[in-house]
Amino acid sequence: MKTKLLLRTTLLLLCFGLSAAELVSVKQQYIDEELIITPQFKLQLSEEIKEAINSGIVITFVIQVQLMKEVNWWYDSTISSKRQTFKLRYFSLSRQYQLNNISQKNIQTFVTLDLLLNHLSGKTQFNFQKSNSADYIETKLFLDKQALPSTMQLPIVFDQDWNINSGWQQAKVMAAESAETP
């Protein structure tokens, strides 16, 4: 798993350079037959992105989590995969930031962008059916550049400020007894 992780990270770094999103930890909770995963990222937006948000441009973030099973000498298999798409938007009149979770149809407003980012990067939960065969968790947070207005897409193709992608990050699946209890 380590070799694969190293390979993927190297490829990611080669492709995108240093990322502004990093995985800090993955919180795992077992409630009944469910495994609740809360990946916690360290997310920093550049001034350029903040300026874009304050200009009214809707920024889309995607967080993906998947349960993986290791396979020898081949690609690991995905047991379950989930993703949540967030649209981040600024309202000038209310002077608040709105985080619209498209996947869960949930809208939240925040007075500051940092509060919103903290919520996004640290309080997004994914519910999975408890699985004994899962060996590790893969998670990723990225800014969906293809959701940006088309006029912006070309000029930022190679712009590192806009290149927010944690890449796939792995964490071991904790046993029910060692996982955090509610």
Place this chain on the structure above:
Amino acid sequence: MNKFTKIVFNKNLPVLALVITLLAALYLLGLAIQGSEQFNRIYIWLFAASVLAVVFLILIIIQRMVWLFIKRKNNEPGIQLTTRMVLMFTGLSLPPVIVVYLFAIMLVNQYVDSWFDVETDQALKDAITLGNTFLDTQTITHLTEARNMAAELAEVDPLNQSIYLDRLLDNSKANSLSIYGADGQLISTSNLNPLNFVSPALPQNTFNEVSNNRDYARVEPSSNTGLHIRVVLPIINNTAINVGQRQYLQGLYPIPKNYENLTINIETQYHEYTQQTYQRQQLKSTFIIILSIVLLISVLLAMLRAFSSARRLVAPIKLLSEATRDITEGKFSKVIPVDSNDELGLLVQSFNSMSIQIASSSALAHRAQSEAENQRTYLENVMSHLTSGVISIDQDFLIRLSNEATHKILHLGNRSLNNRNIDYLAMKNPTLKPLIELIKQKVTDKTNYWQQEVLIAEDSLRRILLVRGSQISDQEIEGGGHVIVFDDQTIINQAQRDAAWSEVARRLAHEVKNPLTPIQLSAERMHMRFTGKLSKEEDEILDRATQTIVSQVENLKTLVNAFSDYAKPPELKKELGGLNKLINEIVDLYSLSQPGITFTLDLMTPEPQLLLDKGRITQLLTNLIKNAQESVDSGDVIIQISTITHNDQLELNIIDNGHGFSADIKEHVFEPYETTKQGGSGLGLAIVKKIVEEHGGIITAKNQEIGAKISILLPLA
């Protein structure tokens, strides 16, 4: 079917598909730029596809250019024109495209810049500030109202709060009022809209804020577009039962519809403007990139089209060039396919007609040439079977025609005489000089018909050629000419001469031999009758006179016999045998009787076998040795006799150390009555020649540094 196959396997089809894909991608790119959401997500892939297509186009162009370079290097027909047309098409397409490109960039810049100005910017900011002020005022008003309601609720028993909440809602401007417990759980709620059964939620972050004893009053987006004011504040319960129990009152206040629409409109416009301001440079960059791709595509397509057009235009010219080359090489069957109805098609049609005509003319000419060739071959065959030599010469004395007999008769070897000057004959064989001079003279004199004998002297051989000439007029052959026919008359003349000599010899023998015996007998009778009857002196005279008569008669008899032999030789009795024994016998005989003669023999062993009449050959050898011996005026006589074979002939050489043949008789030593000896009959060598000819041989005589050499060639058995 052919048409379908042609379309399917058309080599331009991939290029066409690429171009169509590229144009479609560009169209979709355009739609995406205009804000079409369905293409927004594939925008970057559309762009990548366009770039890939451009790269493919560039590769195709490079491939075409390499093709052009290789063809130019191989100097293929039509390639210069192709290059020129490609350059011309490309050169023609470039300036307008570049001008349009530059103008488009300029217009895009100006157009995008025209969207923004300071006044609009400021006005929108002011509008937003105004909106904010309005909403702040509304928020403060609702907060104050909510505080009053919270104070009232603090005095109400919690069990009656729900009823009191309805009364408060009726008197307030809120849409809904809700009471939450200290743990954030909804306790009671009252809505203006009785059909709205969904209780308003207390957001976690709001609850977190008010948990810290802070009042919460903010304008919030109620949905994607709407606005409301949320006010949350704690209720500090003063009732006896629940004193100190913390509750929270949440009031949701709507923005009046007319104000809401206005504020939303202001916000929408403001955001649109700020978005555009933010994307201003990006928009310009995007347009420039897209326009650059369009420019590239236009230029590349123009180049591609230039290649294709140039090749299509040059194709018939190339075919014409190749066909012309074929025609110059004599291949007249080339027909170029006519693919178009334009001027080039007409030219190709004309060329095809011309080549067909040339082909038919060529076939006719070929047939005529073939017939002429056949006639010439026939004539040459006929001429080669002629025993007479035939040559034709033009006015410049160039030999135009000659046959094999010419070579044989004139002793010229096998080298062709055609197209050579007639002087070449004299150069090859100097003895032909009289003949050449005669021909030149007759040709120069333009004698119509002539006939003359020419003597050709080659060492001991004298040949007589009967030459006949006839002039060919200009009307018969262009430039005119002369035909000369000649025959070797030597054999005929010799035969005639031999016959004449034989007749002379026969008559002489007959006429002279008859009176010789009576003369001899009369002389002997006179001697017998008068011997002793006369005086001693007269007796001596008589004796001497009769002896002279008798001896001269003997001489005459010998001469007559020789003539008789020449005239009528005995019948040959040929038998198989060699020469060595005969030569040795003669040599032995002479060695005994003539001790002064030194013989040197070099005879082949084993001796070659011949069919020969030994008597006649002995006579031949005797005559030759006798001649050799008599040719030595003084000193020792040395005679060398040798034999050697050449192919199927035996060569017998007899060399002496005498005085050789004098110049005046050298050319006819073998003719009767030609002698250098005192008292010789002149028949010795004539008889030798006759014997050689009787045996099918050839005899030649020539002088050496010392003495003469007689060579005889006799056929082997």
